[in-house]
Amino acid sequence: MFTTFLRIIKFAGQSFARNIWLSVINITILVLTLLTINFLIIFNLLTTGAVDIIKDKVDVSVYFKENVADEQIQEVQSKILDSLYIDDVQYISPEQALKDFKAKHESDQDILQAVTELEREKEAVFLPSIRIKAQNISLYGDILKELKESQYSNLFEIDEAQFRDYATITEKINTISNRVEMVGYIVSLIFLIIAFMMVYNTIKVAIYTHQEEISIMKLVGATNNFIKSPFIVEIIFYNIIALLIVVILFYLSMSFVQPMLNKLFAGYSVSVLDYYNSKFLLIFLGQFIFTVLFSVSTSLMAMKKYLKI
Amino acid sequence: MINLSNVSKFYKPNVWALNKVSLNINPGEFVSIVGQSGTGKSTLAKILFAEEAPTEGKVEIGGWDITNIGLSEIPYLRRQIGFVFQDFRLLKRKNIYENISFAMETCGIDSEQINKVVPQILKIVGLQNKVDRYPHQLSGGEQQRTAIARALVHQPKLLIADEPTGNLDSINSREIIDLLLRINKLNTTIILVTHNRDVVNNLNKRVVTLDDGKIISDQKNGRYIL
Ligand SMILES: Nc1ncnc2c1ncn2[C@@H]1O[C@H](COP(=O)(O)OP(=O)(O)OP(=O)(O)O)[C@@H](O)[C@H]1O
Ligand SMILES: [Mg+2]
Numbered sequence: 001m002f003t004t005f006l007r008i009i010k011f012a013g014q015s016f017a018r019n020i021w022l023s024v025i026n027i028t029i030l031v032l033t034l035l036t037i038n039f040l041i042i043f044n045l046l047t048t049g050a051v052d053i054i055k056d057k058v059d060v061s062v063y064f065k066e067n068v069a070d071e072q073i074q075e076v077q078s079k080i081l082d083s084l085y086i087d088d089v090q091y092i093s094p095e096q097a098l099k100d101f102k103a104k105h106e107s108d109q110d111i112l113q114a115v116t117e118l119e120r121e122k123e124a125v126f127l128p129s130i131r132i133k134a135q136n137i138s139l140y141g142d143i144l145k146e147l148k149e150s151q152y153s154n155l156f157e158i159d160e161a162q163f164r165d166y167a168t169i170t171e172k173i174n175t176i177s178n179r180v181e182m183v184g185y186i187v188s189l190i191f192l193i194i195a196f197m198m199v200y201n202t203i204k205v206a207i208y209t210h211q212e213e214i215s216i217m218k219l220v221g222a223t224n225n226f227i228k229s230p231f232i233v234e235i236i237f238y239n240i241i242a243l244l245i246v247v248i249l250f251y252l253s254m255s256f257v258q259p260m261l262n263k264l265f266a267g268y269s270v271s272v273l274d275y276y277n278s279k280f281l282l283i284f285l286g287q288f289i290f291t292v293l294f295s296v297s298t299s300l301m302a303m304k305k306y307l308k309i
Numbered sequence: 310m311i312n313l314s315n316v317s318k319f320y321k322p323n324v325w326a327l328n329k330v331s332l333n334i335n336p337g338e339f340v341s342i343v344g345q346s347g348t349g350k351s352t353l354a355k356i357l358f359a360e361e362a363p364t365e366g367k368v369e370i371g372g373w374d375i376t377n378i379g380l381s382e383i384p385y386l387r388r389q390i391g392f393v394f395q396d397f398r399l400l401k402r403k404n405i406y407e408n409i410s411f412a413m414e415t416c417g418i419d420s421e422q423i424n425k426v427v428p429q430i431l432k433i434v435g436l437q438n439k440v441d442r443y444p445h446q447l448s449g450g451e452q453q454r455t456a457i458a459r460a461l462v463h464q465p466k467l468l469i470a471d472e473p474t475g476n477l478d479s480i481n482s483r484e485i486i487d488l489l490l491r492i493n494k495l496n497t498t499i500i501l502v503t504h505n506r507d508v509v510n511n512l513n514k515r516v517v518t519l520d521d522g523k524i525i526s527d528q529k530n531g532r533y534i535l
Contacts, residue, residue, distance in 0.1 A: 216412065220462065
């Protein structure tokens with residue numbers, strides 16, 4: 001049994017070497033197929049990451065008009081907190097707002113100067129406000145409606161610019177990512193079709209170049225499985241090598257790309273590397289099983305047609 | 310050992326290569342099958358080897374009814390039958406030793422057994438001194454002896470030779486027939502399909518003559534009658 005297994009491996013290796021260029025092309029096509037699949041996974045990871053970050057940044061601010069008393073502000077704040085949809089409400093005093101503003105523009109001397117001027121003249125630069133975060137991005141619509149219809153609505157003005165920005169940005173990301181994914185699916189489909197034709201023709205050529213051996217094997221009573229197995233094993237070799245190349249390419253390119261991603265998504269954890277590390281087996285074994293099933297069934301089809309056993 | 314009853318073979322579109330052939334061959338016999346071209350000799354050999362299925366009739370070998378043999382059983386039938394062709398069918402890229410060991414390797418025989426059996430067989434066919442020659446470095450007779458050696462790897466009870474001397478001159482033919490006789494003495498049934506009048510007449514063994522797919526003569530110590 002083990003002897004037979006070793007011989008099948010040996011014959012497969014000989015066939016691999018005999019048609020070495022076909023082997024190289026097959027492996028290349030499989031690598032390209034796997035790369036597009038991984039591109040899709042990574043791209044998906046990044047777009048959902050980006051959308052999550054934007055979601056996280058969205059909030060609605062309510063600015064109280066001048067002369068609204070602190071008690072009233074507190075009353076509104078606690079009323080809003082009662083609402084089901086709210087995750088967090090933060091009161092921002094005029095002093096705090098000023099501090100935030102200065103911090104934000106610390107490098108812009110002109111603006112800082114203007115603010116200091118206003119301060120000196122005891123003008124109210126900022127109004128008190130509360131910042132509202134919803135439990136869920138889809139709830140902002142309801143929250144805004146509730147605020148506008150509330151009995152206090154004459155005390156404040158709502159700044160929903162952020163929310164509207166969010167809507168347009170995510171919409172943009174979604175359309176772009178849908179388009180890119182579409183292209184990705186088409187490209188991987190094309191590679192799959194090419195892989196199908198390659199594997200199919202490789203088996204055809206391999207059968208052709210082994211015609212004599214095959215007829216001798218039949219003559220002396222080798223089983224059909226023994227005749228077929230080396231071809232299948234050869235195809236599995238292709239898959240193993242292609243997967244190894246893809247894993248190596250992935251980690252090599254990530255050592256450049258991940259630092260760039262870290263910069264791009266500063267402060268947020270969108271790590272392609274972590275994702276792949278935590279799901280290494282699932283991702284790469286899954287891809288391996290997929291391409292093996294795909295190419296082995298392709299070779300079985302070709303053998304059925306050309307091996308006639 | 311071999312039992313054919315009313316075996317017919319039809320080839321599309323309109324050839325009856327065999328027509329109700331009944332034949333009984335006992336273990337250890339040496340039977341020549343003769344007849345003119347296209348009379349169904351090779352077809353008969355192919356049916357015994359399960360390369361073709363009979364259209365009608367029943368075929369039994371060693372008590373095994375192979376009339377409707379399944380695809381997966383054919384290899385096991387062939388491990389009990391040696392088959393030799395006119396054109397040798399050796400692998401050009403393998404030397405004598407490898408040609409024979411390849412046949413054993415593909416049938417799952419372990420290397421120890423192979424290393425033991427191959428030299429023995431090479432000795433039987435008289436090629437023990439040429440093991441590392443490639444087919445193109447051999448005479449026709451030596452190539453045919455290699456093919457016979459390959460047919461012997463499973464120590465078959467039956468050896469079928471379809472015109473084994475067809476490509477050989479008379480001296481080489483004589484050698485091959487002598488080899489078949491020796492193998493026959495080792496208790497292997499031989500079926501020899503041939504055109505060669507001298508070969509048949511010198512053998513003085515059983516001769517079955519086919520004509521137009523029918524057996525027209527079956528003689529115990531026969532001669533070439535056509
Ligand atoms: N695969 C096939 N398809 C159609 N007809 C065939 C096929 N094989 C053989 N025949 C026909 O069957 C008949 C018998 O062929 P077979 O090969 O058995 O003859 P043979 O006696 O071996 O002849 P030869 O001495 O020339 O080898 C011939 O008429 C041949 O043309
Ligand atoms: Mg013939």
